[in-house]
Amino acid sequence: MKPLLWKGCSMGEPDNPFNPGAGRRPPLLTGRDRLIASMHLDMGRVVSKREEGRPCVIWGLRGIGKTVLLNELAEHARNSGWIVVLTEATERESLSQRIAQATYLELRQIRTRSKRITDTLSRAVKVLRSFQLTIDPSGSYSIGIDVEPARGYADTGNLSLDLQDMLRALGDAAHASGTAVFLGIDELQEAGQKELDALNVALHTLGQGNEQTPLFFCGTGLPTLPSILAKATSYAERMYRYHQLDLLSNEDVRLALQEPCERLGVSWDEGAIQRVTAVSAGYPYFVQSCGYFAWEQRTSSTLISDEDAMIATRLAQDEVDSGLYRSRWDRATDAQRRFMEAMSLDEGSSLMDDLARRLGRKPSSLTSVRKRLVDAGLIYAPRTGQLDFTVPGMGRYIQRVSNGR
Secondary structure, rough: OOOOOOOOOOOOOOOOOOOOOOOOOOOOOOOOOHHHHHHHHHHHHHHHHHOOOOOEEOOOOOOHHHHHHHHHHHHHHOOOOOEEEEOOOOOOHHHHHHHHHHHHHHHHHHHHHOOOOOHHHHHHHHHHHHHHHHHHOOOOOOOOOOOOOOOOOOOOOHHHHHHHHHHHHHHHHHHHHHOOOEEEEOOOHHHHHHHHHHHHHHHHHHOOOOOOOOOOEEEEEEEOOOHHHHOOOOOHHOOOEEEEEEOOHHHHHHHHHHHHHHEEEEEEEEHHOOOHHHHOOOOOHHHHHHHHHHOOOOOOOHHHHOHHHHHHHHHHHHHHHHHHHHHHHHHHHHHHHHHHHHHHHHOOOOHHHHHHHHHOOHHHHHHHHHHHHHHHEEEEEEEEEEEEOOOHHHHHHHHHHHHHO
16 A cells, blocks of 8 residues: 655655645646736736726636636735735625725735825825725724724715725825725625625726726626626626636646646656546646645655556545535535436536426426525526536536445
8 A cells, every 4th residue: 555645755855836725826827827918918007007907807616716816916916016905705794894904904014014105195094994984883893993084085875986985095095106906806706786786886987087096906706706796787797807717728737737846856657647637627626636645645756656646636536525525515405405416417517407307396496496506606507597516526526425435
């Protein structure tokens, strides 16, 4: 039996180059080069033309790399001296509070490291204080701002107008330093409809007229996000630039596995590469997990063999099953599980008529359970009458559970 860790590991052994986990940056961002380059160009125009860049939305399945890409763009903005407001929408807190908190943390860092505080930056802090008091007049939510609010700004009680005031003040502060504002929101589908409408209107308004705000917005979410945004505000489908993140190609998987290892003097056997490529099916989350285990338990200091890859894929599958898949399966009701079991019999997308026939029900009687699964982020509708899982490989996991494997 092969040991799970290479016995040659020592204090001098290079660190594992792979980085599996939700939102964690892989050593190499493969398959996203063109999109990143295009968005960097758009961000550059925001500064050079002092205008709001067209807001963008990145959507895709769970574990496909949306959060990693958002963080990459935020880091690019930060390295360029921008004001970076980065947060995540959740069901537990209002989006406006999350934005206010992230803005405060960013302005506090700027004030800490800057030798000279500009008038526009001081004003931005005061407008933020007004915004915070307006969205939380009871004072139950505090972000530690100890300044007088800017009277007449961000204090109307209309969230869209107040958000505009705050973002415009941030834009003025950034412009005074020759930069811009990056506003990034992860898991945007979790925000409430009223707050999404306010965000849509604010971004739309700030991009109008001669005095535009130097702001670049990027939101990420599940495949349901475009329709959720359009439901909140009808023109959202035209306002945003939508980017879909797909699974990696075989060539990208190969590059993601080989290049980080080769930098450290370790190569992959051809059979090992082909095995991981086939098993991972281009799913970035699983590619990183396979690479991690292959590195950890290899028996050679310079080569990852096919046998190493075989054990690594099994360990990676066990890890993903017990975490990513099981957590979603465990929180589903019995009715939802039966629905997803019926879906798991299809290789690709499922048709509602086929699911109804398998379950012995009329399609109309399944509307409620379907809606709950969509709302829970477990499934989505790629096309009218079709359904698919939001996590790649979920169907195969359900089959393994159903068959007792």
